Amino acid sequence: MRYTETQLLIIDPQNDFCDLPENWQPRSPVTEQVIAPSLPVAGAHADMQRLARWVAAQGEKLGQITLTLDSHQSYDIAHPAFWQQRGGSAVTPFTQITAAQMRGGDFVPRNAAEQVRTLQYLDQLEAQGSYTLMVWPLHCEIGSWGHGVHASVLTACRQWQDLQHRAVRHVFKGMNPWTEHYSAIQAEVPDAQDLETGLNTALLTQLRASSLLVIAGEASSHCVRATTEHIVDNWDSDDFSRIVLLTDCMSPVGGFEAAHTSFLQRMHAIGVRCETSASFNL
Numbered sequence: 001m002r003y004t005e006t007q008l009l010i011i012d013p014q015n016d017f018c019d020l021p022e023n024w025q026p027r028s029p030v031t032e033q034v035i036a037p038s039l040p041v042a043g044a045h046a047d048m049q050r051l052a053r054w055v056a057a058q059g060e061k062l063g064q065i066t067l068t069l070d071s072h073q074s075y076d077i078a079h080p081a082f083w084q085q086r087g088g089s090a091v092t093p094f095t096q097i098t099a100a101q102m103r104g105g106d107f108v109p110r111n112a113a114e115q116v117r118t119l120q121y122l123d124q125l126e127a128q129g130s131y132t133l134m135v136w137p138l139h140c141e142i143g144s145w146g147h148g149v150h151a152s153v154l155t156a157c158r159q160w161q162d163l164q165h166r167a168v169r170h171v172f173k174g175m176n177p178w179t180e181h182y183s184a185i186q187a188e189v190p191d192a193q194d195l196e197t198g199l200n201t202a203l204l205t206q207l208r209a210s211s212l213l214v215i216a217g218e219a220s221s222h223c224v225r226a227t228t229e230h231i232v233d234n235w236d237s238d239d240f241s242r243i244v245l246l247t248d249c250m251s252p253v254g255g256f257e258a259a260h261t262s263f264l265q266r267m268h269a270i271g272v273r274c275e276t277s278a279s280f281n282l
Contacts, residue, residue: 005063006282007210008055011184011217011224011250012070013153016139016146018044018218026145038146039139041219043251045150051216051249052152054277059160061282066169066206067157068184070140070223071147076177077121079138084110093137099123121178124189131180131188142175171203182223185230204234212282214244221252221259228267240271248276 019040026035055062075081083091086105091097097107099122102115109118122133140147149157157168174181176197180188185204187197207213213231217224224245232240245267252260268274 004209004211006061006212006214007064007066007207008062008214008216009184009207009227010051010065010067010153010157011215011227012068012140012219013048013051013150013217014070014140014146015148015150016144017041017070018048018150020045020150024151035145038137039253041251041253044218047216047218047249047251048150049152050277051246052150052156054216054246054249054280055153055156055160058282059156059163062160062164064166064169064206064210065157065160066171066203067149067153068171068173068217068223068227069147069149070181071142071172071174072138072140073175073177074138074141076174077118078134078136078180080135081138082109082177083107083135091135093135095135096132097122097135098132099126117178121189125180128189131182133180140174169206171200183226183230184223185227185234199234204231207231208235208239210242212242212244214246214280216246216249216277218250219253219256220247220250220263221256224250225259225263228263228272232267232270232272237270241273243267244273244275244280246277246280247274248278 016038017040018037019042020037028035080091080093085091085107091107099119101107102119102122109115125133161167171184173184176191176194179191179197181197182188184200186199190197215228247264264274
């Protein structure tokens with residue numbers, strides 16, 4: 001294969017994931033309340049500002065930018081609107097749900113007609129040994145401010161397009177309400193009725209053609225980790241040195257710091273390069 005250009009993969013640089021200061025938060029014209037990020041990752045705002053500066057400095061040497069967007073609806077298997085506790089009370093965000101708990105009646109879908117499919121999903125998820133289902137706060141709702149891109153990153157990407165006369169490629173993930181979709185490469189449990197949840201071979205082919213693949217974004221414990229792991233699972237080990245993680249342009253979800261650390265350690269051990277935006281130049 002001929003490796004053609006340096007590519008940048010920015011994973012989910014969205015407002016809902018960033019710990020934005022109050023003067024970066026808009027006010028709702030409907031409620032007149034400040035709209036705050038719904039799932040802010042500590043350090044993400046600074047991560048995205050560093051990434052934007054790096055893109056501005058290295059833009060002439062970047063051949064392609066691909067930006068992934070977590071894209072959800074309110075009614076989603078990983079959101080509170082989908083679930084209820086025994087007795088009908090609401091399920092609070094950051095609740096983990098296992099197949100055993102559902103079988104025991106501790107947690108059930110609000111729509112009783114969906115119990116069989118939901119239990120099948122939980123069984124498949126646990127059989128893979130990856131994540132336990134997490135009920136997250138409603139986040140990155142399609143069309144919302146939180147779904148949008150961090151302003152500094154958006155500006156840097158716009159300037160890169162003006163410089164290179166090329167468009168940023170956008171990859172949407174998470175629109176299927178029946179499966180979690182941390183990775184931009186494949187959903188946690190692909191839905192046979194929805195090809196968009198299966199292996200994204202077109203994206204893999206594009207990324208594999210890069211002479212160097214630089215990866216940054218949020219969060220390092222979840223979507224960055226899952227995407228990068230799927231990439232290395234589908235690349236030859238001789239090619240891992242062509243992948244660069246900008247470690248100061250990603251942070252973990254609170255409480256998942258160990259996942260961040262183990263992810264970076266594993267990537268370093270197999271030959272993926274771990275660099276910082278301050279020291280890494282193209």
